[in-house]
Amino acid sequence: MTQGIPKEFWDSRFSEAAPAYGERASRLLLGWSNLISSDCRTALVPACGQGRDAVFLAKLGLSVTAVDVSPVGLRQCSELARRHGVSLSLVEADLFEWDWPEADVDLVAGMFLHVPTGARPGLHERFKRALKPGGYVFLEGFTTEQIRFQETYQSGGPPDAAMLYSADAIRDDFSGLAEISLMTGVETLDEGPYHTGPAALLRAVFQKQDSK
Numbered sequence: 001m002t003q004g005i006p007k008e009f010w011d012s013r014f015s016e017a018a019p020a021y022g023e024r025a026s027r028l029l030l031g032w033s034n035l036i037s038s039d040c041r042t043a044l045v046p047a048c049g050q051g052r053d054a055v056f057l058a059k060l061g062l063s064v065t066a067v068d069v070s071p072v073g074l075r076q077c078s079e080l081a082r083r084h085g086v087s088l089s090l091v092e093a094d095l096f097e098w099d100w101p102e103a104d105v106d107l108v109a110g111m112f113l114h115v116p117t118g119a120r121p122g123l124h125e126r127f128k129r130a131l132k133p134g135g136y137v138f139l140e141g142f143t144t145e146q147i148r149f150q151e152t153y154q155s156g157g158p159p160d161a162a163m164l165y166s167a168d169a170i171r172d173d174f175s176g177l178a179e180i181s182l183m184t185g186v187e188t189l190d191e192g193p194y195h196t197g198p199a200a201l202l203r204a205v206f207q208k209q210d211s212k
């Protein structure tokens with residue numbers, strides 16, 4: 001069963017006229033595109049939404065599996081891929097019930113997938129296990145500071161601090177992986193109607209160690 005925000009919420013949001021989070025990839029993936037192109041061949045995008053990151057990774061030449069609970073989002077993901085001339089492997093599934101791959105991909109991109117605190121470490125454990133040795137996790141989301149920015153700017157994220165990130169919690173979740181980068185701070189988002197305005201963000205890159 002979906003934890004946190006129900007599927008119907010996402011279906012409804014993705015039925016609106018404009019892409020909820022825009023069509024441009026997350027700034028985290030954009031910023032690391034050289035490393036992704038050189039080191040990665042396969043990617044998993046859990047909670048792909050309307051497909052902006054999955055399509056970007058496919059355009060970099062990666063073979064991409066994109067998963068989401070919302071069939072409405074997945075249809076738009078498919079349409080975005082078609083418009084960009086790339087193909088994706090799309091899966092409609094609840095990530096808490098899905099049969100996740102093991103040691104299968106070079107990259108997992110978890111963008112703005114906010115779930116209740118108790119469910120988050122187990123979900124991130126799945127990210128880690130899905131990676132091949134040497135593979136990368138790219139993670140972006142809102143920090144607990146975002147509650148303040150939501151009140152003033154409505155710049156995105158669930159209005160529940162328990163679903164937002166802290167650097168310590170994310171470091172704990174990905175302990176055992178090398179921390180390549182972890183940044184928190186305030187930036188003005190410009191990613192569609194639901195990610196617009198000053199926002200408190202966390203962006204992180206972790207790498208699974210090569211097995212010796």
Ligand SMILES: C[S@@+](CC[C@H](N)C(=O)[O-])C[C@H]1O[C@@H](n2cnc3c(N)ncnc32)[C@H](O)[C@@H]1O
Nearest residue numbers: 002010021047048049068069070094095111112
């Ligand atoms: C805030 S949106 C982010 C979408 C996309 N990652 C992006 O940044 O554009 C959160 C996404 O998580 C998906 N989601 C939430 N809970 C899920 C679950 N349990 N299983 C699969 N997808 C889920 C929603 O359907 C939605 O597409």
